[in-house]
Amino acid sequence: MENIKTYLKSMVQKNAAELNVIEKLIKVVIIFVVIYILTKIINKIINKTIKSKKNYNLLINNKRATTLINTLKKTINYFLVFVGVVMALDLFNIDTKSIIATAGIGGLAIGFGAQSLVKDLITGFFILLEDQYSVGELIQTEGYEGIVEDLGVRVTKLRAFSGELHIIPNGNIKIVTNKTRGAMRALVTMSISYEADVNKAIKVLEDVCEKIKNDNDTIIEGPTVLGIVNLGHYNVDINIVAKTNPMDQWAIEREIRKRSKEALEEAGIEIPYPKNVILREKDDNNSNKNI
DSSP: OHHHHHHHHHHHHSOGGGOOHHHHHHHHHHHHHHHHHHHHHHHHHHHHHHHHHHHTTOSSOHHHHHHHHHHHHHHHHHHHHHHHHHHHHHHTTOOHHHHHHHHHHHHHHHHGGGHHHHHHHHHHHHHHHHTOOOTTOEEEETTEEEEEEEEOSSEEEEEOTTSOEEEEEGGGOOOEEESSSSOEEEEEEEEEOTTSOHHHHHHHHHHHHHHHHHHOTTEEEEEEEEEEEEEOSSOEEEEEEEEESTTOHHHHHHHHHHHHHHHHHHTTOOOOOOOOOOOEEEOTTSOEEEO
């Protein structure tokens, strides 16, 4: 064991010119093992720091924290791997300075062709900085709608309700509608016939709303019967509105429709439907004639 320690110590102290191929390969392995350990330690520090800040409400929500953590980890990991590659190339007497300089000149040459990439990166940075949306939120942008599955510095991935995955370059995102921030509106229209008692129908719907409010902790405000909002050809429309937690508005709308229909039927209030009335009159020959 002592001999191994002495050998490793002497190998570390040697410069690249004094090492043989085996020793260089061993040193490369050691470099990347150290980078791996550093990555794990840094990731733990990031997780602990973000967690402590969340306890003091310094971040908006868990979704944004997850997005920032993932982006920060990826950036640091890429940087450490780049440093490791440069150190490994130096061991094999490859001039990394000239490579970096050449890459810089090449970067200028291809810069004009990579304008869209730069635009994606800059836009992605400001999306993260301004917290426009986070992983797990429902958004609509550029004609697409879905849940944000991944938010990177270059692309945003949306999972549509149909299951499709939309991958949108951040540079193409101009207007974003975030459907998850703040209270959401649940709006239901119930229709009754002209022959029905409107006041009785409204009273029945108000009783239904009170029961739904007591049974659901996802409702922030309401449900409230707004009253008659439309007089159709054969129907009288009554609106019911409520405010709910984000993503719960559809479930509340379905519940309101179901219970309202059942209550109206139980109260004997007819749900309207198209009717055709045929009038007949008798002519002089006592034959029926349709009007």
